Amino acid sequence: MKKPLSKSWTGIATSLLVSASVLTGAAMLDAGVSPAWARSSPAESALNSAIGLSQLPTQAQDVHRRILAGGPFKYTKDGTVFGNRERALPRKPRGFYHEYTVPTPGSRTRGARRIVCGGEVVQIPETCFYTEDHYSSFKPIDPRH
Incomplete structure (x- = not known):
């Protein structure tokens, strides 16, 4: 034994x-x-491929400028808390992320494009993400490019 x-x-x-x-x-x-x-998950891999601010549609660049300026925004839902229910973005406490509509030319509705920014001070976001497919995928925004 x-x-x-x-x-x-x-x-x-x-x-x-x-x-x-x-x-x-x-x-x-x-x-x-x-x-x-x-290894990263497919969602994390997608988040690792940042898009330069200058590569975004002009409407998204305009919304990003408005975020930094504190508005004004076209839609009443702009600036509301984004719950990250899909968990497509890194986990943060509730209230960290806020969403903004990126207008889609020719669309009679808000469309599917959004910018979601996170940080303690809304006008000084720590991070921003762009989605063109209503939260199915996100790309981090690199404001330097």
């Missing part, structure tokens, strides 16, 4: 296993292979 390992030996064995997995993951990254913990 085998004797159970003492607590100190169990701790050492656990430390060795953790170290081995970290080293294996580092070696995989060095070899150009992503271990499972380093």
Whole structure:
């Protein structure tokens, strides 16, 4: 009958296993292979491909300027809290994100285009995202480009 390992030996064995997995993951990254913990989900991958502010439609650029200026906005829903119910954006406390309509030429409704910005001060957003398909996908906005 085998004797159970003492607590100190169990701790050492656990430390060795953790170290081995970290080293294996580092070696995989060095070899150009992503271990499972380093891979991003499809939603995270989409969020990693930022779009330059200058690449957005002119209507979106105008809405972005209005966000920084505090308005005025065309639609009453502009500036309301975006709940992120779809969890397509990074998780933040309720009230962090606010949404704004990007007008679509020729559309009689608000259309599907939006800018969602997040931060403690609405006029100084920490991050903004653009969606042209009513929250199905988002691209981070890079205001420097």
